[in-house]
Amino acid sequence: MASTPPGKTAAARDDGFPHTGSNVSLRERAYRIRRHALRMGEVQGQGYIAQALGIADVLAVCYFHAMRYRPDDTRWEGRDRFLLSIGHYAIALYAALIEAGILPESEIETYGADASRLPMSGMAGYTPGMEMTGGSLGHGVGIAVGVALGLKRKKSDSFVYTLFSDGELNEGSIWEGVMGAAHWRLDNLIGIVDVNDQQADGPSAAISSREPLHERFRAFGWHTQRVDGNDIDAVATALDAARAVRVAAPRIVICDTRMAKGVPFLEARERNHFLRVEAGEWQRAISLLDETFSGGAVS
Amino acid sequence: MSGAPNAEAPKQRLTTSAMIASIAAPGQRTASAPFGHALVALAKSHPGIVGLTADLAKYTDLHIFAQAYPDRFYQMGMAEQLLMSAAAGLAREGAMPFVTTYAVFASRRAYDFICMAIAEERLNVKIVCALPGLTSGYGPSHQATEDIAIFRGMPNLTIIDPADALEIEQAVPAIAAHDGPVYMRLLRGQVPLLLDAYGYRFELGKAKTIRTGNDVLVISTGLATMRALQAAEILERDSIGVEVLHAATIKPLDLDTIIAAAGKGGRLVVVAENHTIIGGLGEAVAAGLLRAGVAPKFRQIGLPDAFLAAGALPTLHDRYGISAEAIARQIKGWL
Ligand SMILES: Cc1ncc(C[n+]2csc(CCOP(=O)(O)OP(=O)(O)O)c2C)c(N)n1
Numbered sequence: 001m002a003s004t005p006p007g008k009t010a011a012a013r014d015d016g017f018p019h020t021g022s023n024v025s026l027r028e029r030a031y032r033i034r035r036h037a038l039r040m041g042e043v044q045g046q047g048y049i050a051q052a053l054g055i056a057d058v059l060a061v062c063y064f065h066a067m068r069y070r071p072d073d074t075r076w077e078g079r080d081r082f083l084l085s086i087g088h089y090a091i092a093l094y095a096a097l098i099e100a101g102i103l104p105e106s107e108i109e110t111y112g113a114d115a116s117r118l119p120m121s122g123m124a125g126y127t128p129g130m131e132m133t134g135g136s137l138g139h140g141v142g143i144a145v146g147v148a149l150g151l152k153r154k155k156s157d158s159f160v161y162t163l164f165s166d167g168e169l170n171e172g173s174i175w176e177g178v179m180g181a182a183h184w185r186l187d188n189l190i191g192i193v194d195v196n197d198q199q200a201d202g203p204s205a206a207i208s209s210r211e212p213l214h215e216r217f218r219a220f221g222w223h224t225q226r227v228d229g230n231d232i233d234a235v236a237t238a239l240d241a242a243r244a245v246r247v248a249a250p251r252i253v254i255c256d257t258r259m260a261k262g263v264p265f266l267e268a269r270e271r272n273h274f275l276r277v278e279a280g281e282w283q284r285a286i287s288l289l290d291e292t293f294s295g296g297a298v299s
Numbered sequence: 300m301s302g303a304p305n306a307e308a309p310k311q312r313l314t315t316s317a318m319i320a321s322i323a324a325p326g327q328r329t330a331s332a333p334f335g336h337a338l339v340a341l342a343k344s345h346p347g348i349v350g351l352t353a354d355l356a357k358y359t360d361l362h363i364f365a366q367a368y369p370d371r372f373y374q375m376g377m378a379e380q381l382l383m384s385a386a387a388g389l390a391r392e393g394a395m396p397f398v399t400t401y402a403v404f405a406s407r408r409a410y411d412f413i414c415m416a417i418a419e420e421r422l423n424v425k426i427v428c429a430l431p432g433l434t435s436g437y438g439p440s441h442q443a444t445e446d447i448a449i450f451r452g453m454p455n456l457t458i459i460d461p462a463d464a465l466e467i468e469q470a471v472p473a474i475a476a477h478d479g480p481v482y483m484r485l486l487r488g489q490v491p492l493l494l495d496a497y498g499y500r501f502e503l504g505k506a507k508t509i510r511t512g513n514d515v516l517v518i519s520t521g522l523a524t525m526r527a528l529q530a531a532e533i534l535e536r537d538s539i540g541v542e543v544l545h546a547a548t549i550k551p552l553d554l555d556t557i558i559a560a561a562g563k564g565g566r567l568v569v570v571a572e573n574h575t576i577i578g579g580l581g582e583a584v585a586a587g588l589l590r591a592g593v594a595p596k597f598r599q600i601g602l603p604d605a606f607l608a609a610g611a612l613p614t615l616h617d618r619y620g621i622s623a624e625a626i627a628r629q630i631k632g633w634l
Pocket residue numbers: 051086088135136137138165166167168196198199200204272273274353354355377404408
């Protein structure tokens with residue numbers, strides 16, 4: 001999988017695609033994002049690691065294929081915006097921001113510590129590249145509507161991405177945003193929803209009526225795709241289409257993901273919103289991840 | 300963004316205890332999930348009791364009720380507005396809903412739904428919310444530093460802030476016996492147990508003296524009462540006598556008891572609460588005393604008017620002045 005976005009050839013780094021021409025594959029990026037996240041988890045002995053491992057492939061595609069940004073200037077006007085609605089997934093985004101060169105790898109050691117720039121729940125004022133304060137769920141889509149409107153006012157060709165979750169689909173505010181985005185025909189808004197079939201009290205499909213999700217978004221007027229969120233090529237193709245398609249509508253990529261993906265013994269564990277990992281298991285998980293990656297076996 | 304730190308990596312590391320937060324000190328006696336167990340016990344004799352949550356049963360101890368009474372438990376999903384509206388509907392049809400979520404989400408997101416669907420009609424809904432004040436290290440999204448300020452302005456609503464496991468256990472039947480909406484701040488999980496040692500009994504609407512002392516009167520509520528009692532022991536070593544008057548019911552406030560205590564003997568009066576100093580118990584007491592013409596030397600212990608930092612709870616409690624040591628330090632400075 002090349003990391004060159006459609007319509008772009010290797011160009012100056014400041015075109016906003018800093019990884020253009022890199023020979024690091026998206027698969028390797030995803031592996032390294034998982035690795036950074038596990039290291040952060042080990043630092044605190046906790047963290048939303050199952051979510052981070054599950055969404056790593058999607059974040060690899062966002063930051064190393066789809067999105068335009070400058071690692072050294074996170075306020076660059078020409079960047080694509082990325083709104084992490086699910087603040088508890090911060091550990092995953094920090095890992096991606098580290099891999100993208102926006103945060104130094106050395107800050108892994110500070111994860112969740114007092115006075116760290118990497119608090120356990122994502123907050124805009126703390127971390128370069130974290131564009132919204134999440135944690136209170138159900139905010140991302142609405143903010144994205146405003147950002148998309150604002151970008152249009154400025155005649156910007158940037159996209160706004162927002163990553164939210166199946167649990168968040170329970171919140172009425174999400175659907176207010178979904179309707180607003182369709183009403184304003186926000187073709188510069190790309191929603192990504194992580195369907196890991198889990199939320200705090202259990203499987204999301206059992207907690208609230210969720211399906212048929214594809215049909216629901218389509219009925220609400222969104223350009224809709226649904227992919228295996230752990231299939232890097234499928235995610236990349238879907239995000240390419242979401243950007244390229246010529247319809248005056250917001251775009252959603254529904255990503256079905258597997259929690260703890262990439263670390264088989266954690267994947268096999270009973271699924272839980274807050275996966276407990278014992279002290280000795282972090283290193284074991286990292287070793288397994290390393291072996292799987294260097295062994296070339298993808299899943 | 301007052302909590303935002305600089306780029307410097309900290310030397311000392313403390314675990315952020317947001318999801319597995321315990322406010323118990325090491326070695327302190329605790330009881331497990333007192334709310335869940337008390338509700339199960341009460342539900343036996345109260346068939347109208349139903350439990351509702353917004354994807355936080357496990358995190359508000361309501362899962363214990365859900366296991367005991369699966370057919371009386373409603374999982375509403377992470378939809379706090381629906382949670383409150385549905386509770387209102389169930390209450391109209393004669394049920395007594397106990398609804399749980401975190402204090403931030405009830406007070407901020409669901410306010411209108413509590414106000415108009417529940418309080419205005421004085422419906423019999425008990426809203427029980429975990430993570431009150433500063434009891435999570437996750438930052439402002441989970442720190443309900445202003446929930447009491449928000450809810451004090453809501454007519455018809457009774458507000459209580461229990462201090463320990465014993466009080467939670469006693470408050471559950473007491474709020475059920477009260478016909479009308481109640482907001483209760485909840486300590487969950489392994490909850491400190493201390494008031495049994497003082498022979499305390501919870502009574503809705505009553506402030507109670509837990510400990511006597513000649514130099515300082517601390518009027519406190521919730522978690523701050525536990526900390527005030529610990530601070531009183533620290534100060535006792537310096538021969539400073541601290542009385543602790545615990546006002547578990549914040550609305551309606553037991554002003555008779557408070558005014559009588561504050562008017563006695565020229566003591567420094569301190570109000571301590573796990574809440575911003577704006578709009579909580581401190582301002583309620585101050586206004587009550589002024590209206591009654593009682594004007595002692597008065598100080599407030601509470602959280603600053605700011606969005607607080609993320610981090611480890613013990614550090615945060617110390618930094619923001621509601622640890623036992625910080626309370627003792629402040630009181631000493633005022634004497
Ligand atoms: C408005 C709001 N309500 C409740 C919560 C508490 N909470 C935190 S995560 C979560 C589950 C959300 O679902 P999802 O993001 O799908 O969970 P995951 O996949 O991470 O298990 C809940 C209910 C919250 N953070 N915000």
